[in-house]
Amino acid sequence: MIVCDSLVKIYKTKEVEVLALQGLDLTVNRGELMAIIGKSGSGKSTLMNIVGGLEVPSAGRIIVDGQNLAEFTERQMVQYRKKQIGFVWQKSGRNLFPYLTSLENIEAPMLAIHKSAKKRREKAEELLALVGMEHKRGSYPAQMSGGEQQRVAIAVALANEPEILLADEPTGAVDTKTSSNIQDLFRKLNRELGLTIIIVTHDMKLAHKVDRVVMISDGKISTEKILKQHYRDMLDQLESPDMTDETHEEYSVLDKAHRVQLSDDMLAAAGIDTNKVKVRIEDGRVVIEAEEKKE
């Protein structure tokens, strides 16, 4: 389980300070398949880098399987990044060495955990088969399409059998059909290996196929969408089900001070155009409505 507790991240440059995360709270259960969406600059990559141990929060805590990352020694942090986390980035150049074949790329991370040459080869072959790329074992990245490179990149990320796979815009640079195949691969890995997978995406088609979609706005979680059971069943039973816009049920998220964020659409629909609202309880429901306008 991953627990982000009031995470704050401030980037300081010479001229300005940027508040990338502003007290973000998020719990990700073991074996979850989830997506993070949000506008550019909302803090998605910052969150992924903190979960992956690549960056340190300015305040707040990140706890993974009961371990507070802030208490790790440097050595423990290196082990965490090598063994517990797998990364897939949008740019294949960040995932793959251009001068190594697919098989050699997958073997490379295993050197760091001192597996024998024979074991490395066996594992790499197994992973290539898992991502459906056996036929490209001897190909270099430049000899493969963007989608094929991403499949190999996923195998590389899985080389040291991580528990958590972090993917930052993994389908950002591929066409729609390839993106759909990669989405199905994430789902398969989640179901078959029990991997916890967090995907940052702008690709709404991908977001339709995950169990939970978390929306970040201004460095905080604003809403969460949970996959409806009907669609969950469809995804589990059909190869490429036709998913519509209403795959998920949307929830607003209460922060620790019990504040809730309302979207612009909701406010507009309720005719709320001031910063003051009436809140009351009616039949066990909380009703928020526009203040009465004085004549």
Ligand SMILES: Nc1ncnc2c1ncn2[C@@H]1O[C@H](COP(=O)(O)OP(=O)(O)OP(=O)(O)O)[C@@H](O)[C@H]1O
């Ligand atoms: N190393 C850095 N130094 C200074 N500012 C940074 C740094 N990294 C990120 N930021 C700033 O922090 C904010 C959040 O950035 P982040 O990359 O997490 O957003 P994002 O939601 O992933 O955006 P995108 O969808 O465009 O990738 C932005 O305002 C960004 O400019």
